[in-house]
Amino acid sequence: MSLAAPDRSIPLPGNLFPHVRSRAPFLVALGLLAAMLCAGGLLRWQAAMISVAALGFALVFALSLWTFASERRVLAWCAALAVALGAGWALVTGTLVALSHDVALNAPGTDDERLLTGIGVPAGSALLMVVPAVVFGRRMREPLRGYVIGAWGAVVFTAAATLARLAPQFATGVTTEERPVAVLLVQAGIQGLALPVTAAALGGMVGITVVLGRRAAVIASVLVALAIYTIMGVTEFLPMLHGLHLAVHVVLAAIALWALGVAQRAVVSDPAAATVRPVRVLATFTVGAAVVAAAGSAVALLITPDLGRIECPPDCGRPPIGEPIESNPxxxxxxxxxxxxxxxxxxxxxxxxxxxxxxxxxxxxxxxxxxxxxxxxxxxxxxxxxxxxxxxxxxxxxxxxxxxxxxxxxxxxxxxxxxxxxxxxxxxxxxxxxxxxxxxxxxxxxxxxxxxxxxxxxxxxxxxxxxxxxxxxxxxxxxxxxxxxxxxxxx
Missing domain, CATH: 3.40.1000.10 (Mog1/PsbP, alpha/beta/alpha sandwich)
Known part of the structure; x- marks a missing residue:
């Protein structure tokens, strides 16, 4: 099966599953993933939704790697490195990200520190998520396997980072009544689909160029990934409606797929694509996603504190208005x-x-x-x-x-x-x-x-x-x- 897109003047969007002969089972699995995320958002099952959003796409991609028996050890080491980088980066930058959310209502001019955080964190993510492609891609002899290593590393990095950042939300309950449904749906769309698709496309693109051994191509592919993630950071700096934020992520995912198509077109052919069983893929994904959702809900149930019931009256609060003080400047x-x-x-x-x-x-x-x-x-x-x-x-x-x-x-x-x-x-x-x-x-x-x-x-x-x-x-x-x-x- 040819890894390259058809020979046209304008490259087609890249193929996220060029290593299998039929993409249909995996596209259907992604459709099921989207349906599960929508259901979680509409029903406000936040714990299940967070779990599936973080790990769902990684599960789909992992199922496409069944036939890579000879590379399983490399794939395992690649995943381990990606988990360490993703979770570590999320934990290190978590405080900076949290502080950047407090936008002052009267701050004059540009908040340089917030802009630096908004750009620096995603840019750092872009560089770290392609490290597995650079480290392990050099061992691959075929561009197809370079793509698999690069995409797999980026997908696992993104899943680990997302799960690490969202872990505190499990302590807020299995379900939520406070968060608007629209917010939950946008979160699901970005974290569950747009972001991992972008990561897979960019990581796979870097993996292909690493195997081809062209230094200029490797540098160019890394710069493309860096540019796309920097744009994410710039858009975050600007106050933006949630729906528009989702639209930006969808557009960036499409750009990433187009860039992947350019890299795949540069490869003449690769006969290594394998055949998978559609029923096996869909059944395994459905069961796996259900287990992930149940596990997330169980964790939330265990760690959510019992705040007890407060009766008002008589124990009612008051508005945040107090007596003035005269001891301060x-x-x-x-x-x-x-x-x-x-x-x-x-x-x-x-x-x-x-x-x-x-x-x-x-x-x-x-x-x-x-x-x-x-x-x-x-x-x-x-x-x-x-x-x-x-x-x-x-x-x-x-x-x-x-x-x-x-x-x-x-x-x-x-x-x-x-x-x-x-x-x-x-x-x-x-x-x-x-x-x-x-x-x-x-x-x-x-x-x-x-x-x-x-x-x-x-x-x-x-x-x-x-x-x-x-x-x-x-x-x-x-x-x-x-x-x-x-x-x-x-x-």
């Missing part, structure tokens, strides 16, 4: 429109001063960002200001509830609590909680905003009382909201 806006107190030296915050406010990075506990700033209202109400700020940086955030009797600087205003599920370039989602409180006076808005990881308040976490805040920063936010003074000194 005070920030004065450059235009003299307001002043506000902020945590001083030796606290758990790192303060960054801007002309119109203070940005406070919470470096203790759950981390997050607290902002205290002002801006012209431009004839907008407090509610409109809050909505505009959230829409600009978190366009798909969903409102959980409005804060009753919200005040800023003792001026009645508007407060809202919202949740968002941003993702990194590898499609890894987290749950962020946003609390924004705004008051408007003389067409000038004062804003207090807290952004950080969602965490449910229980008897063992937070104030000891149940609260709808469910954000560690909320406990400090209340100390500063009413320390605002209008006109610098205020009345």
């Amino acid at each position: 005070r920030f004065y806006a450059e235009d003299g429109a307001f002043s506000v107190q902020y945590p001083g030296a030796g606290s758990a915050y790192e303060a960054t001063m801007h002309p119109d406010g203070v940005e406070l990075d919470f470096v203790g506990g759950d981390t997050g960002t607290l902002e205290l700033f002002g801006l012209p209202a431009e004839n907008r109400t407090a509610e409109q200001v809050a909505e505009d700020l959230i829409d600009q940086y978190y366009p798909e955030a969903t409102t959980e509830y409005e804060i009753p009797n919200a005040m800023v600087g003792y001026e009645p205003g508007y407060g809202v609590v919202a949740d968002d599920y941003p993702q990194d370039a590898n499609g890894t989602f987290t749950r962020l909680r946003l609390i924004v409180v705004v008051a408007v006076r003389n067409d000038y808005a004062l804003v207090a905003a807290a952004i950080g990881p969602y965490r449910e308040f229980t008897q063992d976490f937070g104030t000891g009382h149940p609260s709808g805040a469910n954000l560690q920063l909320a406990m400090d936010m209340g100390k500063y909201v009413n320390s605002f003074r209008w006109g610098g000194t205020g009345d």
Whole structure:
């Protein structure tokens, strides 16, 4: 069977399964995988969906390698190296990825550190996932086997990295009622199909060029992989609707397949393609995917903590509004429109001063960002200001509830609590909680905003009382909201 695409002026998309004579069983298996992911998202079975998304494509590709008996040892060593690289990279960069999700609502200019993280993490993934192709591909004598080694290594790397990044989500329950179905479906599409397809195509492309032994071709193929993953990082830096993010990943997967087609076209022929039994492939995949889903659900069931039942009333929380404090330094806006107190030296915050406010990075506990700033209202109400700020940086955030009797600087205003599920370039989602409180006076808005990881308040976490805040920063936010003074000194 020819590994190359038909001789046409424009190469066809690459073949992910050139090492078997019939792709049909594996394409059907991918269809079953897509159906399982959709079912998991629609039914909110997050544990099962995460497990199948991380390992499903790797299972399909592994089934296509049954006939490579002579290379099983090499494939095993390739997988071991890929697991070590993928899981290790995910664990090393996990904190950086988590911190990059906290997008300040009033940060001027470009956040260079966040952009560097957004590009650096996926670019590093691109380089590490092709290491198995370079290491083991040189032992192969046929481009077809070089493709198999490269694609297999990249697929396993991606599966290991995805599973390592998503492991904490197993502790949030077998199912979820909080996460929107649309978010779950987008996560499934990216992690379960688009990302592993991209990885397989790019890894296989590098594997082919390594076997061909052309240094320029190897460098070019690695640069293509690096460019595609860098684009993923750039798109992550920009606030983007989840559906558009999925569309970008689909387009990048198509580009990766086209690049694979170019590499495969350069190979004249390879007679090593083998025959597989369709029924055996589909039956094994179905059973394997079911086992993976059940295992993920079992793990989630075992490690999800029992938070107990909180009765409200009488044990009800309160909005994140507290008494002002006077022992900390005070920030004065450059235009003299307001002043506000902020945590001083030796606290758990790192303060960054801007002309119109203070940005406070919470470096203790759950981390997050607290902002205290002002801006012209431009004839907008407090509610409109809050909505505009959230829409600009978190366009798909969903409102959980409005804060009753919200005040800023003792001026009645508007407060809202919202949740968002941003993702990194590898499609890894987290749950962020946003609390924004705004008051408007003389067409000038004062804003207090807290952004950080969602965490449910229980008897063992937070104030000891149940609260709808469910954000560690909320406990400090209340100390500063009413320390605002209008006109610098205020009345």
